[in-house]
Amino acid sequence: MIRFEDIDALRNFLRKDKDEVSLCPLRFINVDSMEMWVNVKKMLLSMSKKHVCLSSFCLQDDTTPNMRRFTSSIKAITENVCVSPLSEYLRVNPDIAKSTVMELIAREYPGNSDGKLRIYVPMYRMKDILQTISSTDPRKKDCILLLSTGEDSDYSLTVIQKELKINVIGNEIFGFKQYLQYWEQNPDKPLILHTENAIYFVDKVFLDNVQVLVTAFDLLSTYYHLPSVYNESDGTDEYWKRLVISVASEQSFETACCHELLINRYTSKLFDKWTSFDDFQRWLLWLWTRIKHPGGYLEQCVVKSKSIEDFKTLIFDNIVSLIGNTQYSSYYSERKALIQKMQLPVPMFFVQLIARLSVLDKLRVLTDLSSKEREVIFNSLKDVSGSDQAAAIEILKLTYPALSDYLYETADSVVEDMPADIADYFAHYRWYKAANILPKVFMERVQAIAALKGVPVYELKARNLIVSEEYDDNTAIIFADGMGVEYINYLYSVLSQLKDEGYQIRTRVGYCNLPSTTEMNKDFLIGKRVVEELSDPDEMKHGKTAYPRTIENELFFLNCLKEKVRAAFSSDISRIILTTDHGTSRMAVLVRSTEFDKKIPPKGHTIYKYGRYCEGTDMAAEIDTAIEYGSKLIFADYRRFEQKGAPIDEIHGGASLEEWLVPVFIIDNSTIRKAKVVITIVPPVGQLRPDSMTKMVTVKFLLEKHSGNDVSVRIHGQKIPCRVTDCQYEFNYKPEKNETVVDTKVYVGPENIGEFKFFVKQGIAQNKKFDLI
Numbered sequence: 105m106i107r108f109e110d111i112d113a114l115r116n117f118l119r120k121d122k123d124e125v126s127l128c129p130l131r132f133i134n135v136d137s138m139e140m141w142v143n144v145k146k147m148l149l150s151m152s153k154k155h156v157c158l159s160s161f162c163l164q165d166d167t168t169p170n171m172r173r174f175t176s177s178i179k180a181i182t183e184n185v186c187v188s189p190l191s192e193y194l195r196v197n198p199d200i201a202k203s204t205v206m207e208l209i210a211r212e213y214p215g216n217s218d219g220k221l222r223i224y225v226p227m228y229r230m231k232d233i234l235q236t237i238s239s240t241d242p243r244k245k246d247c248i249l250l251l252s253t254g255e256d257s258d259y260s261l262t263v264i265q266k267e268l269k270i271n272v273i274g275n276e277i278f279g280f281k282q283y284l285q286y287w288e289q290n291p292d293k294p295l296i297l298h299t300e301n302a303i304y305f306v307d308k309v310f311l312d313n314v315q316v317l318v319t320a321f322d323l324l325s326t327y328y329h330l331p332s333v334y335n336e337s338d339g340t341d342e343y344w345k346r347l348v349i350s351v352a353s354e355q356s357f358e359t360a361c362c363h364e365l366l367i368n369r370y371t372s373k374l375f376d377k378w379t380s381f382d383d384f385q386r387w388l389l390w391l392w393t394r395i396k397h398p399g400g401y402l403e404q405c406v407v408k409s410k411s412i413e414d415f416k417t418l419i420f421d422n423i424v425s426l427i428g429n430t431q432y433s434s435y436y437s438e439r440k441a442l443i444q445k446m447q448l449p450v451p452m453f454f455v456q457l458i459a460r461l462s463v464l465d466k467l468r469v470l471t472d473l474s475s476k477e478r479e480v481i482f483n484s485l486k487d488v489s490g491s492d493q494a495a496a497i498e499i500l501k502l503t504y505p506a507l508s509d510y511l512y513e514t515a516d517s518v519v520e521d522m523p524a525d526i527a528d529y530f531a532h533y534r535w536y537k538a539a540n541i542l543p544k545v546f547m548e549r550v551q552a553i554a555a556l557k558g559v560p561v562y563e564l565k566a567r568n569l570i571v572s573e574e575y576d577d578n579t580a581i582i583f584a585d586g587m588g589v590e591y592i593n594y595l596y597s598v599l600s601q602l603k604d605e606g607y608q609i610r611t612r613v614g615y616c617n618l619p620s621t622t623e624m625n626k627d628f629l630i631g632k633r634v635v636e637e638l639s640d641p642d643e644m645k646h647g648k649t650a651y652p653r654t655i656e657n658e659l660f661f662l663n664c665l666k667e668k669v670r671a672a673f674s675s676d677i678s679r680i681i682l683t684t685d686h687g688t689s690r691m692a693v694l695v696r697s698t699e700f701d702k703k704i705p706p707k708g709h710t711i712y713k714y715g716r717y718c719e720g721t722d723m724a725a726e727i728d729t730a731i732e733y734g735s736k737l738i739f740a741d742y743r744r745f746e747q748k749g750a751p752i753d754e755i756h757g758g759a760s761l762e763e764w765l766v767p768v769f770i771i772d773n774s775t776i777r778k779a780k781v782v783i784t785i786v787p788p789v790g791q792l793r794p795d796s797m798t799k800m801v802t803v804k805f806l807l808e809k810h811s812g813n814d815v816s817v818r819i820h821g822q823k824i825p826c827r828v829t830d831c832q833y834e835f836n837y838k839p840e841k842n843e844t845v846v847d848t849k850v851y852v853g854p855e856n857i858g859e860f861k862f863f864v865k866q867g868i869a870q871n872k873k874f875d876l877i
Contacts, residue, residue, distance in 0.1 A: 105248040125219030137255040148224040152186040159284035166279035182215035189287035191227040260294040265302040265318040320344035401438040420454040472504040482652035485539035509597040554729035554740035567614035568628040579679040586642030588687020625685035645754035682769040688754040713757025715744030782808035791865035
C-alpha cells in the first residue's frame with residue numbers, strides 16, 4: 105500500500121510502475137473527491153489502451169452487473185486497461201467489497217506473462233476497505249494506491265425504490281446501468297438513483313453517505329424532512345405514497361397538507377369537514393394535528409393516539425380520565441362537538457368502560473348524540489337514588505339537555521294556573537316515566553288523588569275556557585294531539601328560544617273533557633282559526649316504538665314546534681295558542697303485570713281504551729277511584745277494566761292527572777301584536793238596565809287615544825257600529841235573556857284594539873204559575 109498526497113506524485117509513480125515487473129497487474133487507486141476522480145480517471149485512461157465499463161455487464165437497464173462475466177473478462181485482458189466504476193457497485197454491496205477486491209488480486213492473469221500488464225481500477229472513497237487488504241503477499245505489492253489530497257467529501261448517494269414513481273429535485277438517474285454510466289463519464293454532483301433494486305440494499309451497512317429509500321415514508325422522512333414525531337406505522341403504504349406525491353409537488357409537508365385539505369393554514373375547524381373528507385384526508389388531518397398542538401381536549405386525544413383508529417377511540421374514552429378535572433365541562437363540550445362533527449359511532453370498548461363507572465359518572469361521560477348512548481342514559485336513571493336526582497338532572501344539562509329540560513322545572517317556566525302540589529306531582533311523574541319505574545309511594549299518591557274524584561282538577565279552569573279567554577281575531581291555534589302537561593317545562597324551554605326574537609310566552613294549565621280522548625276534545629276548535637293539526641305525539645305513543653325510544657322521539661318532535669310556531673305568524677296573526685286535546689299516561693301501561701295491576705271484570709259493560717273507562721255508572725259505588733262523568737265511569741288511577749289487547753307505550757282515556765290536564769301556551773309576537781288601548785266605560789262602575797220599551801242598553805266608553813269615526817264593537821261575533829260625540833263612543837245592545845256579563849271587543853277598522861266587559865241588570869222574571877185568570 106502506497107500513499108500519495110498529490111496527483112503529480114501518483115502520476116510519476118504510475119509512469120515508472122508501468123515498466124516494472126509485477127506479479128499482479130491490478131492497481132486500485134483510491135481518491136476522496138469527485139473532482140479528483142475525474143482527473144485521476146482521465147490520467148488512467150491516457151495510460152490505457154481500453155476503457156472497460158462495468159455498465160456493459162448489466163444485462164438490462166436496471167440490473168446490477170454480472171460479476172462472473174466481468175471477472176472472466178478481466179482475466180482475459182492482454183493490454184493495459186482502465187476499469188470503472190467498480191467502487192460504485194461495491195458501495196451498494198459493502199458486504200462483498202473486500203472479498204471482491206481480494207479475489208481480483210488473487211487471480212491469475214495469463215496476459216501478464218511479462219509482468220508489465222496493468223489493469224487500473226479507480227476507486228472512489230473506498231479507503232476503509234482497501235486499507236484492510238494485507239500487503240504481505242508479494243502479489244499484492246504496489247496494488248493499493250491511496251491518493252489523499254485533503255479535499256472535503258462532496259459525495260452522497262440517494263437510492264430510491266423506482267416503483268414510488270417520485271421525481272425529486274436533484275441529479276436523478278433511472279436504472280443501475282445508467283448510474284454506472286454516469287460514473288464512467290464525469291460525475292460532478294451527488295446522485296439520486298431510482299432503481300427497482302433499492303429493496304435489496306436496505307439492510308446493508310454502507311461505507312459512505314448512502315441513503316436507501318424503499319418506501320414513501322423513507323423518502324418523506326429523509327428527503328422531505330417529515331417531522332421526526334411520525335413513525336412509518338402511523339399510516340399505510342397507500343397513504344404515505346399519496347402523501348409523498350403531494351409533498352413532492354408542493355415541496356413541503358405543510359404546503360402539501362394545505363393543498364390536500366383545501367385550506368390556507370391549519371385550524372381545528374377542519375374537523376367540521378370530517379365527513380366530507382375521504383379516508384386519506386382524515387388520516388392526514390390527524391397526522392397534521394399531532395404537530396399543531398391545538399390545545400384542549402383535541403390535543404389530549406391526538407397526542408396520546410398511535411393511529412387514526414386509536415384517535416377516534418380516544419375521543420370517546422379519554423373523557424373518563426378527566427372526571428373531576430376543573431375544566432371538565434369545557435373538555436366535555438369540545439368532545440361532544442367533535443363526536444357530532446365527525447359522526448363517530450360509539451366504540452364497544454367505551455360501552456364496556458363506562459359499565460364500571462358509578463351511575464352519576466356514567467351520566468357525566470355519555471352524550472345524547474347516538475341512540476345507544478341515549479338508551480344507556482335512560483336505563484341508568486333507575487339506579488339514581490332519590491338524593492342524587494337533582495345532581496343527575498344538573499349533569500344532564502350538559503350531556504342530554506333535552507332530557508334535563510323535560511325533567512327539570514326551571515324558575516322561568518312558572519305556570520299561571522298550576523298549583524304547587526300538582527307541579528310536584530308532575531316532577532315525580534316525569535322522573536319515574538324517564539326511569540321507567542313505578543314506585544309504591546307514587547302509586548299511593550295516585551290513588552289518594554284519584555279518591556278525591558277530580559276535586560283538585562276542578563279547582564283549575566277548563567282548557568276550553570282558557571282558550572276562549574286568550575283567543576281573539578288575531579289569534580291562530582296549533583293543535584298537537586296527545587301533548588300533556590308533563591311536557592310543559594320542556595316546551596317552555598324550547599319556545600323560550602323565541603324570546604330574543606321579540607316573542608312573549610305564557611303558559612297555562614287546564615283540564616280537558618272526559619273521557620280523555622281526541623273525539624271528545626276538539627270542540628274548542630270550532631269556529632277558530634287552526635293553522636296546524638299535528639297527530640305525531642299521539643301516534644308515537646300508540647305505535648310500535650317502545651321505551652325509551654318513544655320519549656326520545658317525543659322530545660325531538662316537540663323541539664320542532666318552535667319552527668312551526670314561528671312560521672304560523674303573519675300580518676294578521678299576532679298570537680299563537682299551542683295546545684292539545686288530552687294527555688297520556690306511561691304509568692297506566694307500566695303498571696300491567698305488576699303487583700299494582702288491579703283488573704276489574706267489566707260485568708257486561710262496554711269497555712274503551714284498554715279498560716280506562718266503560719259505558720254505564722252502576723259500578724261507581726264499588727270503585728272509589730273512578731269518576732262518574734255523564735254516562736261513563738272513568739278511572740282516575742291506574743286500575744282498569746279487563747279487556748283484550750294491551751297498549752305498547754302509553755295510553756289515554758282515563759282521568760289520571762297526566763291524562764286529564766293539558767297545557768295551553770300563548771305566544772305573542774310583540775313586533776306584530778300591538779298593545780291594547782286603554783278603554784274606560786262611562787260610567788266606570790255599575791250595571792246597565794235595559795230600556796223598558798226597546799229592551800236595549802246604551803253603552804258609553806272612552807278610548808285612551810281618539811281613533812276617529814271608524815270604531816265598532818263585536819259581541820257574540822256581531823259587529824255593532826259606534827257613534828262618537830266629543831271623543832265619547834256609544835252603541836246600543838239588546839242583551840240576551842238572563843245575560844248579565846257581556847264580553848265586548850273594540851275595533852278600529854279591521855284591527856282589534858282592546859276588550860272590556862259591561863254588566864246588565866235584568867228585571868225580575870214573571871212566574872206565570874201565579875197569574876190570576
